[in-house]
Amino acid sequence: MSSNIFRIKEVFVLFYRMFLAFFFYFVARVFFYFYNFDLLNVSSVGEFFSIAYHGIAFDRMALFYVNILFVLLSILPLVVNTKKGYQRMLFYVYFIFNLIAYATNFIDLIYYRFIYSRTTIAVMDSLEHESNKLTLFSKFLINYWHVFALFVFTSALWVYLYKKVGFKEQIVIENKKQYFISSAVLFIVVGVGFLAGIRGDLKKSTRPLNLIDANRYVSKPEHADLVLNTPFAIIRTFGKTSFSKVDFMTEEEKNKYVSSEKMYSNNPATTPNIVLFITESFSKEYIGAFNEDENIPNYVSYTPFIDSLSKQSLIFTNAFANGSKSIHGMSSVIAGIPSFKDAFTSSPYPKQEIESLVSTLKSKGYDTSFFHGAPNGSMGFLGFGNILGYDHYYGKTEFNNDDEFDGVWGIWDEPFFQYMREVLNTKKQPFFSTLFTVSSHEPFNIPAKYEGKFPVGNKQIHKTIGYTDYAFKRFFEEASKEPWFENTIFIITADHTNQVDYDEYLKVVNRAAVPILFYTPNGTLHGKNIDLAQQIDIFPTVLDLIGYDKPFRSWGRSLVGDKEVTPFVINYGANQYTFQRGNYICRFDGKKVTGFFDIKDKALENNLINSKNKEMEELEMACKAFLQDYFERIVDRKLN
Structure with missing residues (x-):
């Protein structure tokens, strides 16, 4: 043989x-x-x-x-x-x-x-x-x-x-x-x-x-x-062991420093449409309106439309992502659940009842939909979206035109934005719709017909940021003609950051800096806010704006009406938690504090741990209390 x-x-x-x-x-x-x-x-x-x-x-x-x-x-x-x-x-x-x-x-x-x-x-x-x-x-x-x-x-x-x-x-x-x-x-x-x-x-x-x-x-x-x-x-x-309960303090002590249940009575009950854009890699660095006070030499903006929209919007210029990956951004923004060492959605615990923008708005009669131009299920969005309870998912399959496929990630942003607009035209109001963009992503291509239209900049991502900004422009131009437009709150943020051009954004803390923008056509939301803000604040902010009248689970705070919670930010990087609040930044490795830094010291260059004061001690306790409550609620399945 x-x-x-x-x-x-x-x-x-x-x-x-x-x-x-x-x-x-x-x-x-x-x-x-x-x-x-x-x-x-x-x-x-x-x-x-x-x-x-x-x-x-x-x-x-x-x-x-x-x-x-x-x-x-x-x-x-x-x-x-x-x-x-x-x-x-x-x-x-x-x-x-x-x-x-x-x-x-x-x-x-x-x-x-x-x-x-x-x-x-x-x-x-x-x-x-x-x-x-x-x-x-x-x-x-x-x-x-x-x-x-x-x-x-x-x-x-x-x-x-x-x-x-x-x-x-x-x-x-x-x-x-x-x-x-x-x-x-x-x-x-x-x-x-x-x-x-x-x-x-x-x-x-x-x-x-x-x-x-x-x-x-x-x-x-x-x-x-x-x-x-x-x-x-x-x-x-296996190896996702970061999701286990921690015991830093008693329950009574913990409740002094963290508030994971919210209820607001700042606004009358209304049912405006909510359209939320989670924009791939749309770092704060790229947006001129968010950098006017940064004093960055020779600064260039790649978002002329977002810059113009910002002048008619309420923007938060000191905002940060809670995670570093796309799926981190989805859970943080929509459900107010940040991810730290490991993604919450990759942990053993995402399959449970989760209170989120989806569940709370559905309880008020909203139609809920999620749009992502990638092949259906990419990034885990369809699976997590089903857990959250979205009524409808619209992906590359539903778009059904591979002529607009970028060859790598999904449908180009411009046609997919218009597709979402067309779908929204068929929906009964009120609706809550989320669009997760795809084009501003490595390998940083744009449609051939637009080559040369957008500034190339110093980084590969810059021209794709310009393209996605143009997609926003075209969307708002056409959406403004629709009957549902005037009764809609638009929110724009990013999932995480990406390529860095300026030294200011090479600083450890600023590597997570993202935009948060609220726009209403009637101009009720406008201005610039420099308080600390984070992705998990979007969930409670929306519920505050529409006058949601029931208590709900949230680690974030309303950016427009919460007077009880001091602005703060928590995220994870370089194997440590970063907790910003008040005058200081705390770095915590999960067991002990490794440093305190002035709130302006975003590069974390001058460790003040040897001159610890009362505010620093409170900051340490607040960080530990947050993590204790976070892991307890996730592991004990108390996210509803």
């Missing part, structure tokens, strides 16, 4: 063995459904199979992670691959890793009924302080012996089917050159396939799947747990 035929047989057997893994994950999903059918609310066999189909992507990622070593050993160009000893070694590698991972699916047949979500690495935090782990495990086996029996039975069947297909021992003794060449090709092809399987595909715009992505495929939140598998949930939350 030729060496080519020899390797083809090995590939066939490898695919068969991986197919078995996929099949038994499907079996585990069937068991999961039957044990928890009353909680999962699946209406038909067809719906179950649809959910199971979407689950294949999550099974694939889990199985590819678990079987990396097995596949590598299977495709290495070794002439002993088919020897009995080598195949016996592969057998043990395959089943040791696979059955350990597979067993976690069976734990969730029972455990799911207690936590209403797939088990994640966070379970280790729950068990950390238990001294009777062996006793707990023994009781589980005794009380739920039938689950253990199912695991043993399916594992035995898996082993039996694995052994049914193999090959006779062969030794390559001729044409070794051909053997090693074909093996190298096989290694590359399988390697690329595995990389694509773990990421989802090889597109630059795609990031590996997270737990919240399961929500992209379902209309009922509980179905996401049927899409998922437990090994995937554990793998994707």
Whole structure:
């Protein structure tokens, strides 16, 4: 038999063995459904199979992670691959890793009924302080012996089917050159396939799947747990241990420094439309109206339209992002939930009831919609949007015109802005609509027809900022003609910052500086405010503006009417929290304060920790109180 035929047989057997893994994950999903059918609310066999189909992507990622070593050993160009000893070694590698991972699916047949979500690495935090782990495990086996029996039975069947297909021992003794060449090709092809399987595909715009992505495929939140598998949930939350409760002070002390429940009575109840723009990488640095007082030599603005709009708006020129990634910006702005060391949406805890602009405005009769021109589900927005409860999601699929696709991230901003306007024209008022832009993003391209129209500047991003600013101009020009325009509050902010041109924005703290702008066509909101502001303030500000008359969960403050909470900002960078308030900046590493700095010392050059005063002590307590309440509410699922 030729060496080519020899390797083809090995590939066939490898695919068969991986197919078995996929099949038994499907079996585990069937068991999961039957044990928890009353909680999962699946209406038909067809719906179950649809959910199971979407689950294949999550099974694939889990199985590819678990079987990396097995596949590598299977495709290495070794002439002993088919020897009995080598195949016996592969057998043990395959089943040791696979059955350990597979067993976690069976734990969730029972455990799911207690936590209403797939088990994640966070379970280790729950068990950390238990001294009777062996006793707990023994009781589980005794009380739920039938689950253990199912695991043993399916594992035995898996082993039996694995052994049914193999090959006779062969030794390559001729044409070794051909053997090693074909093996190298096989290694590359399988390697690329595995990389694509773990990421989802090889597109630059795609990031590996997270737990919240399961929500992209379902209309009922509980179905996401049927899409998922437990090994995937554990793998994707491994290392996300920053989401655990901390205990810096008593509950009574904490409540002196942090207010996570708000209620305002500053304005009468109204129902204006709300249109929120979260603009990709739209740093404060790029916007002239936000830099008039910075005294930056030779400063150049790349946003002529936003500059003009700012003169008719209420702008906050001392505002900061709470996170550093797009998905951080979404949770911070819409739900008032910042992300620090790890993204909240990638933690074990996003799948819970979350009070947000979506839920509060829906309670007032608003139609809610989310627009993102990227392929549907990109950045995790569709999954998190479903958790928040948006009524409608409009992405590249709904836009349905790939002629306007930028080739990397999504639909160009200008046509997608107009698409949103057209959709809003069909909606009944009041509506709350969020648009997350895509064009001002690396690789910083603009449509060919606009080449040369916008200043190139000193950084690649500058011309794309000019293009997105033009997209805003065109949107407002056309939207101003629509009947809903006059009764709308427009909000513009950024998800995070990007390329830096001026030294002022190289300073550690200013690397998170973003714009926050509120515009009303009737001019009721106008002026410049230099108080500290942050993304999580947008949620309570909107509710204050519309006269929302119920208490709600918010760590931020109303930027237009909160007299009780001192303006502050919290975010995370360089492995430390930064907490700004009053006259000082506090840097905290999660255990101890590492520095105090004058509020104007955005570069953090002069550490004042050795001359600590009363205000600094209060600042430290406020920072710790915020984090204690933050982690407690997230872990204990008290975000509603």
